Amino acid sequence: MCADMSDQAPLPASIEMVEVGPRDGLQNEKALVSTADKLSLITKALDAGVRRIEVASFVNPKKVPQMADADDVCAALPHRPDVTYIGLVMNQRGAERALATGRIDQLGAVCVASDRFAMANQGQTSDESVEAAKAIIALARDAGKSGQATIGASFGCPFEGEVSEDRVVAMAAALAEAGPAEIALADTIGVGDPARVTRLVTRVRAAIGPIPLRLHFHNTRGTGLANVWAGVTSGATTIDASLGGLGGCPFAPGAAGNVSTEDVVYMLERAGVRTGLDLDQLISASQWLGTIMQKPLPGMVSRAGTFPKAGESETAKLGA
Numbered sequence: 001m002c003a004d005m006s007d008q009a010p011l012p013a014s015i016e017m018v019e020v021g022p023r024d025g026l027q028n029e030k031a032l033v034s035t036a037d038k039l040s041l042i043t044k045a046l047d048a049g050v051r052r053i054e055v056a057s058f059v060n061p062k063k064v065p066q067m068a069d070a071d072d073v074c075a076a077l078p079h080r081p082d083v084t085y086i087g088l089v090m091n092q093r094g095a096e097r098a099l100a101t102g103r104i105d106q107l108g109a110v111c112v113a114s115d116r117f118a119m120a121n122q123g124q125t126s127d128e129s130v131e132a133a134k135a136i137i138a139l140a141r142d143a144g145k146s147g148q149a150t151i152g153a154s155f156g157c158p159f160e161g162e163v164s165e166d167r168v169v170a171m172a173a174a175l176a177e178a179g180p181a182e183i184a185l186a187d188t189i190g191v192g193d194p195a196r197v198t199r200l201v202t203r204v205r206a207a208i209g210p211i212p213l214r215l216h217f218h219n220t221r222g223t224g225l226a227n228v229w230a231g232v233t234s235g236a237t238t239i240d241a242s243l244g245g246l247g248g249c250p251f252a253p254g255a256a257g258n259v260s261t262e263d264v265v266y267m268l269e270r271a272g273v274r275t276g277l278d279l280d281q282l283i284s285a286s287q288w289l290g291t292i293m294q295k296p297l298p299g300m301v302s303r304a305g306t307f308p309k310a311g312e313s314e315t316a317k318l319g320a
């Protein structure tokens with residue numbers, strides 16, 4: 001007996017992807033990656049079709065040594081008018097640093113849904129982090145740039161445990177008052193599940209009106225791709241991902257890697273949802289990144305390969 005799918009939302013024709021590998025992918029790695037290799041990673045992502053990319057975070061280099069060369073990375077970015085370079089910032093000082101590079105197109109502010117993680121991540125309460133994010137969005141606008149905000153720990157906190165959905169919805173509504181380019185929900189420690197994603201995406205979309213909703217998932221407990229699917233089918237318009245599934249947060253214990261860019265693209269493209277990215281080039285970039293990090297990366301498709309293989313006939317694909 002077939003399940004009744006009549007009430008399922010139609011799939012979107014396309015989804016925007018944001019590559020976060022150069023920032024979130026690398027920030028928790030102990031082995032420092034050279035500026036030249038970071039720039040190669042960015043170039044390879046652009047060659048694969050990426051048009052929005054988090055290139056660095058402007059934070060205290062003593063706390064996040066991997067991002068100490070943020071200014072140098074920005075100075076050498078390829079000049080691409082078709083690309084949006086994003087700089088993650090936590091406060092006004094970081095925002096001013098990012099804008100001073102002259103290369104950051106969009107400021108990415110961060111607020112956190114729990115007080116204890118907000119204090120660990122950026123030294124302020126949850127409410128204070130919302131106000132700081134709103135100020136960063138205004139600063140970006142005044143500088144002729146755009147600003148967006150991510151709500152960290154939207155699905156659970158490493159210190160406080162469960163996070164109220166009502167709290168996240170209220171934060172999104174407050175951020176919407178600042179007129180951001182988009183609002184994102186981040187599963188910082190990978191505890192979300194598809195049912196909760198569906199509920200929260202639906203509620204937040206209703207609270208923020210026409211403002212686009214972006215999602216950021218970690219695959220810590222193996223639910224990352226399922227959560228991406230739940231978000232896409234619930235109306236999110238943009239998905240963060242990291243080449244190879246690399247990533248983690250220095251201030252969130254147990255925050256393992258992001259969803260893998262090539263895994264997300266494989267899943268969506270096979271389902272008929274366009275991403276605008278070249279899967280073969282993503283796989284090649286992920287394999288290259290593994291050699292730079294000198295370890296296997298978590299992403300699955302870069303190990304298994306594409307399907308069907310190049311040159312396979314329709315008959316072979318159908319097993320006839």
